Amino acid sequence: xxxxxxxxxxxxxxxxxxxxxxxxxxxxxxxxxxxxxxxxxxxxxxxxxxxxxxxxxxxxxxxxxxxxxxxxxxxxxxxxxxxxxxxxxxxxxxxxxxxxxxxxxxxxxxxxxxxxxxxxxxxxxxxxxxxxxxxxxxxxxxxxxxxxxxxxxxxxxxxxxxxxxxxxxxxxxxxxxxxxxxxxxxxxxxxxxxxxxxxxxxxxxxxxxxxxxxxxxxxxxxxxxxxxxxxxxxxxxxxxxxxxxxxxxxxxxxxxxxxxxxxxxxxxxxxxxxxxxxxxxxxxxxxxxxxxxxxxxxxxxxxxxxxxxxxxxxxxxxxxxxxxxxxxxxxxxxxxxxxxxxxxxxxxxxxxxxxxxxxxxxxxxxxxxxxxxxxxxxxxxxxxxxxxxxxxxxxxxxxxxxxxxxxxxxxxxxxxxxxxxxxxxxxxxxxxxxxxxxxxxxxxxxxxxxxxxxxx
Numbered sequence: 056x057x058x059x060x061x062x063x064x065x066x067x068x069x070x071x072x073x074x075x076x077x078x079x080x081x082x083x084x085x086x087x088x089x090x091x092x093x094x095x096x097x098x099x100x101x102x103x104x105x106x107x108x109x110x111x112x113x114x115x116x117x118x119x120x121x122x123x124x125x126x127x128x129x130x131x132x133x134x135x136x137x138x139x140x141x142x143x144x145x146x147x148x149x150x151x152x153x154x155x156x157x158x159x160x161x162x163x164x165x166x167x168x169x170x171x172x173x174x175x176x177x178x179x180x181x182x183x184x185x186x187x188x189x190x191x192x193x194x195x196x197x198x199x200x201x202x203x204x205x206x207x208x209x210x211x212x213x214x215x216x217x218x219x220x221x222x223x224x225x226x227x228x229x230x231x232x233x234x235x236x237x238x239x240x241x242x243x244x245x246x247x248x249x250x251x252x253x254x255x256x257x258x259x260x261x262x263x264x265x266x267x268x269x270x271x272x273x274x275x276x277x278x279x280x281x282x283x284x285x286x287x288x289x290x291x292x293x294x295x296x297x298x299x300x301x302x303x304x305x306x307x308x309x310x311x312x313x314x315x316x317x318x319x320x321x322x323x324x325x326x327x328x329x330x331x332x333x334x335x336x337x338x339x340x341x342x343x344x345x346x347x348x349x350x351x352x353x354x355x356x357x358x359x360x361x362x363x364x365x366x367x368x369x370x371x372x373x374x375x376x377x378x379x380x381x382x383x384x385x386x387x388x389x390x391x392x393x394x395x396x397x398x399x400x401x402x403x404x405x406x407x408x409x410x411x412x413x414x415x416x417x418x419x420x421x422x423x424x425x426x427x428x429x430x431x432x433x434x435x436x437x438x439x440x441x442x443x444x445x446x447x448x449x450x451x452x453x454x455x456x457x458x459x460x461x462x463x464x465x466x467x468x469x470x471x472x473x474x475x476x477x478x479x480x481x482x483x484x485x486x487x488x489x490x491x492x493x494x495x496x497x498x499x500x501x502x503x504x505x506x507x508x509x510x511x
Contacts, residue, residue: 059129061090064119066100066138074099077134080163084132096122120152128158135164150177200281201290207262207271208232208296225276225293232296234261235271239297242272243304251312264343269316272309278302328369328483333361334493352492363492372490375499376483400453407446414439 063081065074078097085092098115116139122128131153133139140146151174153160160170171177202223205211209225209232216222238258245251259265271277279295280287280302287299331340333354340352340361353362414436421432491498 060122060127061085061095061130061132062119062122062128063095063097063132064100064115064139065097065134066113066116074101077138077163080134081132084161084163123152123156123158126156128156130159130161132161132163135162135167146177147174150174200276201288202292203276206274206276207267208235208277209293223292225290227294227296231262234258235277236296238262238268238271239277239301239305242308243301245308245312248312248315251308251316255316269313272305275299275302327365328372328480329487329490331363331368331490331492334491334498335359335361337491340492354492359494361492361494368490368492368497371497372483372487372499375501376486379486379501396453400450403446403450403453407443407450410439410442410446414443 063078063085065077065081067074067077081097082092085095098119100113100115119128119131119139123131136146140149152158154172154174162168162170206225208228210228212224212226214222214224238254241258242254245254255265255268258268262268262271275282275287276290276293277296278299278301279290279293280299281290282288327342330342331352332338333340333356335358336354336356338354338356340354340363342365343351343353350365351362352365352368353360355361417432417436417439421429421436486501488500490500
């Protein structure tokens with residue numbers, strides 16, 4: 056009989072954490088039970104967030120479930136409930152699993168209530184795990200708002216403290232911060248759509264595009280505040296670039312234009328039929344949209360800039376597709392289709408001859424006095440007849456398809472001249488492998504329908 060296992064399950068959410076505390080607590084418990092560590096299986100999910108990953112995306116936890124379902128686990132040691140469950144539903148599933156297979160569960164965290172075989176009580180604890188997961192996510196989000204990694208216009212300064220910890224401060228960089236201050240001041244005076252576009256275009260050139268400008272304008276960090284559920288919270292470790300009143304005034308201006316701004320950017324992206332490849336470096340070209348200029352694709356990855364406007368690019372693609380479809384006259388492919396259909400028909404006729412041979416053989420056996428397996432032969436004859444009938448039906452359908460080729464060719468050609476936008480997009484997706492943009496020409500790679508001999 057297979058010996059039952061003692062398993063320790065450990066999990067931390069990020070690479071900045073370590074498993075030491077959980078391991079130490081588990082080892083202390085093992086000593087109280089006189090269990091040798093060499094006889095224990097340690098399963099570790101390192102840098103695996105339970106709030107972001109369900110049970111199927113936690114490899115070690117998935118392995119643990121498998122071992123339990125195989126009836127191989129006697130004792131499971133876990134630091135706390137939130138290591139194995141992220142919400143009420145996962146708690147219910149876990150509790151049912153360990154109870155069905157009779158697994159003893161021990162939690163080693165000092166403040167964790169002991170495991171209770173009463174599922175109602177354990178499931179209740181699952182509600183707290185779910186809420187704690189939300190609290191962790193909220194605290195992490197709040198921490199990032201207060202202490203982000205890098206912010207354009209600021210220098211992030213780390214100052215060592217006497218206790219070995221560090222203090223983080225954000226000081227103005229006196230370069231881009233001057234530009235950003237000017238942006239807020241100028242934007243607060245915007246009254247018309249034209250002024251809105253002009254300011255975004257002007258500062259987009261200085262601050263890596265209008266999308267970056269929009270993010271800056273909506274970030275209270277520049278006034279040394281962050282926005283919480285309870286209003287603005289002052290950040291004493293941040294050197295204010297602008298007063299909060301100026302930031303709030305800018306938000307009022309933004310509210311007048313932001314919806315139209317998002318619609319403009321969205322419409323520009325909707326016009327993209329496909330993303331071209333740079334003919335110099337073979338990398339996907341970047342889509343760019345300036346509000347006061349046509350949108351375009353660009354690549355300047357360690358080489359001379361390659362650029363093309365989206366409207367010009369789309370026009371070339373559509374013209375190429377229409378020329379290709381104008382050549383697609385079924386009469387030119389009729390001989391190929393017929394040869395293909397003839398091959399299928401020959402194969403069907405060969406199969407039919409085979410079944411007719413089997414049928415004749417079975418009929419002779421049935422008529423013979425030397426064979427006593429009448430019922431079996433009758434069934435074989437019935438099945439063979441059915442196979443032959445099915446083949447005859449396929450041959451009839453094949454002949455109908457052959458007769459319809461001429462009718463199809465008469466219908467297709469006129470239809471090509473009245474394709475809708477959606478139909479053209481479908482053709483582009485079906486017929487174009489990719490497009491490379493060079494300095495002075497396009498390279499359109501098409502899927503070819505025909506080889507020299509036969510269909511691809």
